[in-house]
Amino acid sequence: MTQSAKPGPSADPVIRMSHVSKWYGHFQVLHDVSLDVRKGERVVVCGPSGSGKSTLIRCINRLEVHQSGQIFVKGLEMTDNVKNIDTIRRHIGMVFQNFNLFPHLTVLENLTLGPMLTRQMKKSAAEDLAMHFLRKVRIPEQSGKYPLQLSGGQQQRVAIARSLCMEPEIMLFDEPTSALDPEMIKEVLDTMIELAESGMTMIVVTHEMGFARTVADNVVFMADGRKVESGPPEEFFGNPREERTRAFLDQILKH
Amino acid sequence: MSSVPSSPLAAPAAAAYDPDARLSALAWLRANLFSSVWQSLLTLAVAFVLIRFFWFVLDWGVVNAVFYTTDPDVCRAATGACWAVIAEKHRPMLFGLYPYDEHWRLVLMMAIYLGTVVLSLWPRCWNLRFLVPLWIVSSLSIGVLMFGGVLGLRYVPTSEWGGLPLTMLLFTGTVLIGMPVAVLLALGRRAPLPVARGVSVVFIEALRGVPLITILFVAVNVFPLFLPAGVEVNKLLRITVGIAIFFACYQAEVIRGGLQAIPRGQYEAAASLSLSYWQTTRRIILPQALRISLPAITNHIIAAMKNTSFVIIIGLFDILTATTAVMQDPLWRKFYIEAYLFVAAVYLFFGYALSLYARQVEKWIASGRI
Numbered sequence: 105m106t107q108s109a110k111p112g113p114s115a116d117p118v119i120r121m122s123h124v125s126k127w128y129g130h131f132q133v134l135h136d137v138s139l140d141v142r143k144g145e146r147v148v149v150c151g152p153s154g155s156g157k158s159t160l161i162r163c164i165n166r167l168e169v170h171q172s173g174q175i176f177v178k179g180l181e182m183t184d185n186v187k188n189i190d191t192i193r194r195h196i197g198m199v200f201q202n203f204n205l206f207p208h209l210t211v212l213e214n215l216t217l218g219p220m221l222t223r224q225m226k227k228s229a230a231e232d233l234a235m236h237f238l239r240k241v242r243i244p245e246q247s248g249k250y251p252l253q254l255s256g257g258q259q260q261r262v263a264i265a266r267s268l269c270m271e272p273e274i275m276l277f278d279e280p281t282s283a284l285d286p287e288m289i290k291e292v293l294d295t296m297i298e299l300a301e302s303g304m305t306m307i308v309v310t311h312e313m314g315f316a317r318t319v320a321d322n323v324v325f326m327a328d329g330r331k332v333e334s335g336p337p338e339e340f341f342g343n344p345r346e347e348r349t350r351a352f353l354d355q356i357l358k359h
Numbered sequence: 360m361s362s363v364p365s366s367p368l369a370a371p372a373a374a375a376y377d378p379d380a381r382l383s384a385l386a387w388l389r390a391n392l393f394s395s396v397w398q399s400l401l402t403l404a405v406a407f408v409l410i411r412f413f414w415f416v417l418d419w420g421v422v423n424a425v426f427y428t429t430d431p432d433v434c435r436a437a438t439g440a441c442w443a444v445i446a447e448k449h450r451p452m453l454f455g456l457y458p459y460d461e462h463w464r465l466v467l468m469m470a471i472y473l474g475t476v477v478l479s480l481w482p483r484c485w486n487l488r489f490l491v492p493l494w495i496v497s498s499l500s501i502g503v504l505m506f507g508g509v510l511g512l513r514y515v516p517t518s519e520w521g522g523l524p525l526t527m528l529l530f531t532g533t534v535l536i537g538m539p540v541a542v543l544l545a546l547g548r549r550a551p552l553p554v555a556r557g558v559s560v561v562f563i564e565a566l567r568g569v570p571l572i573t574i575l576f577v578a579v580n581v582f583p584l585f586l587p588a589g590v591e592v593n594k595l596l597r598i599t600v601g602i603a604i605f606f607a608c609y610q611a612e613v614i615r616g617g618l619q620a621i622p623r624g625q626y627e628a629a630a631s632l633s634l635s636y637w638q639t640t641r642r643i644i645l646p647q648a649l650r651i652s653l654p655a656i657t658n659h660i661i662a663a664m665k666n667t668s669f670v671i672i673i674g675l676f677d678i679l680t681a682t683t684a685v686m687q688d689p690l691w692r693k694f695y696i697e698a699y700l701f702v703a704a705v706y707l708f709f710g711y712a713l714s715l716y717a718r719q720v721e722k723w724i725a726s727g728r729i
Contacts, residue, residue: 193633204628218632
């Protein structure tokens, strides 16, 4: 990649999606989408709503099931095999639009639950790990509170920390700032930028074009369930090849 | 959690009781009770009925009542209530057919039972290392006290058990067997496996659609026909399981309501942390679903307490049936109303205690204590 300041992605794809299609009943939400993501690469997926971008990344950890094509994560194919699904999910953290924190657990309990249940960590070790990541997202003082006592931006940072506690190699972000009030978007984006700088492999579905421009190695534009075009941000924003892309960028960048 | 959004129904009431517009007593009366001719008439009519009722209660229940006598003729001569019947008959009412000289065992049993239950309901005691031994020890001692046959205690078969202890045992059995079954049925009905779903649906719909008395009839009279010769399952146990399963079918639907209220995102977040189905269910879904459905769960638990009186159909005498039987005594028969009021008060005491406790639990949940 051209931006030499960033840690360069390695050559092997950690995620390989080839010719993935998916239908809801008769409605096709994904049309033959292929995408490779290398280790350390930051991919931003954008496009109008209903374009299938969320469905695409939700197929990667099988929150959605694709009906044709193949998805490989670290060389392992995502199939019906429960063991494969479990192994792949352990490599992948996910951050949701609506945070999806567990409201009956404190922030600390939200963070320690995964490591204690699926990685058999001792409680004290899991708490140390949780506090480490809460400090990273700059809210260690909120550890004893319940999620609904926090602001939206704080909740989303807790959700990021919760995913990081599983020590994943890949992070998926499904419109992480779309449910936030404008003044809270920055604190979440800053957290994501720091994560990107640490070399995490990330796939981010977002409308934040500023984030895409500064952080992405590869920007993917989707419309009507198809991957319309993709490329490095300077090319994508500076010189979009497709008419649909230009129309979308015109709309979104005007404001 | 702390902010309760005011419902649209609450808004007009809040406006009507605006504290800034607090009126004098007279003005309040006019505004609320005598605002029109029609409303004034209604107020007077209701006041008349209430005053007559309370006057009757006072006159019959206190002023002219007989509180203590061993002679039924004294009661007959009085125009008021005969509360003496309770003093006279409380032992067979509370303890049924259980041998009279052994009633102390039941008193002790109830003390152990209530102590155990109260401790178990107290959050500070919610620790399996304490609760499991507690329930083992108290179940064993209750068993020894009720059955006897050891330690020089006379053997009392279950056919002679009765009264309040029987009601308590049936109720506890119903809840302890019924709640886990209810949770499994509710989960089964929403399970990804078609077999589990089918079994749960058939089970719930079939049993919910028939009257409890039919289920008990099957448990008592039909079920034994399917057992090999010589095998016998205790009648009391059969009927407890019957009531428990009926309870579970209703409770399952209540819990399913709670399960449906859990947003899909909770399952997805758990999946993305690679939690298994059971880990997700136990740690994420059930704690939230049970909290949501707690008021309705309490409702069914209180109903289950009263359903225990169905043991009449196997000839056991719970507190209600025992009272009916006791009041056959020709000397005291006239005063059955007082006796039934006493039974009602006992039910009310336990029913109200349960609902107070449930309200306390809701407060603990709201404050994040549990």
